[in-house]
Amino acid sequence: MRKYIKIFLWLPLLLSLNAVNAAAENKLSVVASFSILGDITAQIGGDKIELTTLVGNNGDAHTYSPKPNDVKKVAAADLVVLNGLGFEGWLPRLLESSHFSGMKISASDGISSLQGACSHSKHQDHEVHHEHADEHENQHAGSHGDENNHEHEHADSHGHHHDIDPHAWHSIKNVKVYAANISRALSIIDPDNISYYQHNLAVYEQKLNTLDSKIKTMFASIPQEQRKVIVPHSAFAYFQRDYQVSFYSLQGTSTESEASAADIAAVIDQVRKNEIKAVFVENISDNRLIEQISADTDAQVGGKLFSDALSNADQGASSYLELMEHNALSLVNALK
Template sequence: MLKNNLKASIILLGLGASSAVMAEQKIAVISSFSILGDLVSEVGKEHVKVTNLVGIDGDSHVFSPTPQDAKAIAKAQLVVINGLQFEGWMPRLIEAANYRGVQVVAANGIDELSNKEGGSGHEQHHDEHESHGHEQHNDKHEDHDHEQHNDKHEDHDHEQHNDKHEDYDHEQHNDKHEDHDHEQHNDKHEDHDHEQHNDEHAHHDHGDIDPHAWHSIKNVKVYVRNIAKGLIQVDPENRLDYQQNATDYIQELDQLALTLGAQLATIPEAQRKVITPHDAFGYFARDFNVTFLSPQGTSTGSEASAADVAKLIKQIRHDNVNAVFMENIADNRLIEQISHETDAKVGGKLYSDALSSADQPAGTYLKMMQHNVDTIVSALK
């Protein structure tokens, strides 16, 4: 009996040690903000431990990194950022951490949207890319191939539909340009680091491209493929898991796009007019033919002028816009003022640049997109 008990104890100890080793083997991933962190978790699942620099309901536009953030990055095996100059503070943080590991710029390869009209109150759905939303409403069979003909990464999507065991890292081993770390250092936006040394407000400027690309489900499919490639580069042994997780999640995104498109189609286009604090929903506007108007530009760090606010109020009255919306990350006092002066009701809260806590309605990317559409449709009907 004593011998059997001893064997059982040894087995239990062995299992405990094995579990500890497995926990230690999780890939340490730093994501710049919560929406990216959720995407990494969906692709990495049990193989990753994700830390978000900007947490739930946090505003990445005005985020100020701490020495603890630099220490976390120094210990990471993978760093995932949005790109498109969204995280103007990141280059200096990477430098401070002396990080030399793998970096993924999630937005590499997306269909970019010009930022030239940001914050002006102009209608975003008049952008030259308006046709994307039309296609989404009228072609339920929209597939990855159409998107990928305009994307240098087109082979990923095509292969995913035809072979669930697509080798994501095949390109990484055969194309020296797939190294995200290399791209990060040579990206045309790298001048942010230099600007920040000379201008304390540099992180408020996003340049010519709207960085809020995650509000397009098409773009998020590109994010997911880029994240899968980064994880495979760091952890090739679990390549098949990352491939399958990415494929499964992209299928969920496709279904969500159809669902949201059908919901918004119940609102006549002339009524799809939305007022938000800052200009964060340009990609959403493009994909779903919704007009978004805002007093602020694409950064919450910008300030709306009295003239911009007056112009917006005049337009709201002229177009009979009957609802305005708050954001989870923004100072909503200006929206409350606009509501008071125009009699437009507050239609609810939209989640723009960050997820909510798990017990709130936008705890994941999928839930965030569904909540935002539910809120808009409910207010505009």
């Protein structure tokens, strides 16, 4: 009899512990490939998801090598969110080795993608990497795209090969598509919370629209011919398209290949010829060459741009919205 009383007394506690465990288990396990995408995913998933980000703050997703622990994180995921457009070259192998069986989406599905700058690894010329603004529709709009497809590369009329520029998040317009894709995926996996995800999407879209208008207003005071800057790698073509700032870079759309002496000479030439006043460092790049260009020309280092990763909490770009506002403000201050 005493035994039964004991069990009876413990029962409420056991039940409440079970309830806590169940609540944790009910959260969707979501993996985002890199920090910027992690933040966008968190804005939509809120407290319904348990989020893991693979490439962290100030990390370079171009050159990332998955850690043994990443296999476990991916294996347990209900949803993997990647940028797509060939950005995460290391991800297909990670998905394979973790026997991932959940849902996978490219957040960029449906955006109008841009061609990247010429890659020196493919042909030897020494023109400076000036961002291209040629747009073409992503052929996989609306589908759950596969980053393994081979349509991310095509030849232009001169036979040059151009990769698709993966840095689509530098357009707020594109990030609204990212957020909608993430909301749609979460709603498919977790239909009980559709209205929650839709509400979060609407709130986030409002914030994105407000920031987009703010940035347009900021640039309105800068004459078009003054909007020219040098950056380490070619990550800002989408920003260029939306806000008409010309970016010249030392490296192509990836940080993998190093700039040659000829690349540096070509950039110095551009600075002088186009009277470019500002050079910027990036949070993910080797910035010594940028400092050298500033030393060799009249161009001043205008500050740091956050290109492919968020910053830590105390560095001013710990969310996507902060990142875009920081970059725009730094550019406007350096160009006026």
